[in-house]
Amino acid sequence: MTETAQTPGKAPPKIPSRIQQRNRSRILDAALEVFSRHGYRGATLDQIASEAGLSKPNILYYFGGKEDIHVTLLSRLMETWLDPLKDMNPNGDPITELLGYVNRKLDMALELPRESRLFANEILQGAPRMGPHLIADLKPLFDARTDVIARWMEQGRIAKSDPAHLIFAIWATTQHYADFAAQTEVLLPDQSRREGGAHDFLSQLFSKLLTP
Template identity: 65%
Template sequence: MAQIGTDEVETKPSRIQLRNRRKILDAALEVFSAHGFRGATLDQIARAAGLSKPNILYYFAGKEEIHVTLLTALMDTWLAPMREIDPDGEPLEELLRYVKRKLEMSRAYPRESRLFANEILQGAPMIGEGLKADLKPLVDRTAQLIERWASEGRLKPVDGRHLIFSIWATTQHYADFDAQVQVLMSGRDVHGDAVSFLDTLYRRMLAV
């Protein structure tokens, strides 16, 4: 039996290496979401991770690689709820479920939402190709599905893309502008109020 040469064996990262990568990515998420890509530095990420700058560079080639790693993982997470919309389901309930999922993600992943928003505000230099390759075809299909449902009389007439934009705006606002929301909604159940309000808003807008 032929033996595999040592240079052909893929070495799995150790537990310490995996832990350090997670620490770096979590620290970078905090720094990038607060300062954006341009305002963030490797020194800031190193301090937040509790590691030295050379240690950071052992795992990643630089700030850009860390940023792209975070954004790539985030894109998959962000698109998952839209991919789960069932073309064979009840249209209104499928869309209301999507609204609720997006709102839940804003509560669970506020830093990720701000990271994505900062990237888009900068002109999407890191994920522009991903937007074209992954996001656009998915939005095209979803918008066409929404408009087909409307043409069948199962929803009120609506522009599918503008509806999607509106859902993004009304759900991700709670993450991207959290500091403002907390001041203006002090002492109230922000998430619970938002779930109820947005359900009513879109139900009235779309129900036939």
């Protein structure tokens, strides 16, 4: 019978209890609300504690401080944010794949507006905490997908344009519905018209742009 080797003097990592997992999730959800509303500089641990319904010392039991919480949220968000771009199939039909990307990005903006504003606030501040992720994770994926789009254009399967700026345009038009939600909700108070209209309009817009 063999025994699993362990580093002498080093205890195995403890598995968080259900209460600890619940409190940690509660803190992160509260912090997401506070950061998306006030930005990193305007947010405080007291605000996060109040939003979470926990004491400030309780917050600091789970996290090292405001920056630790913010970095944790950004790290989790980056994985979610990259998924639609990863899902673009280089071997699929170009227009179908790109319109699918537009619709997935719009769905994320409508369903995860706080996450979108968290990301936007970080970028507006110069990405002080997210910079390494942009370089290590986003840049290689972005380059790979612009290469795919450029190849589709060279093959005549979609209209020629600048692939990088095409992706920027998709980001700008879809994330508008999260980052400027306070404005769009006033101008178009009918939710079904706002959200359904956004899908229809952007699909039509990019379909015309992409069709050779």
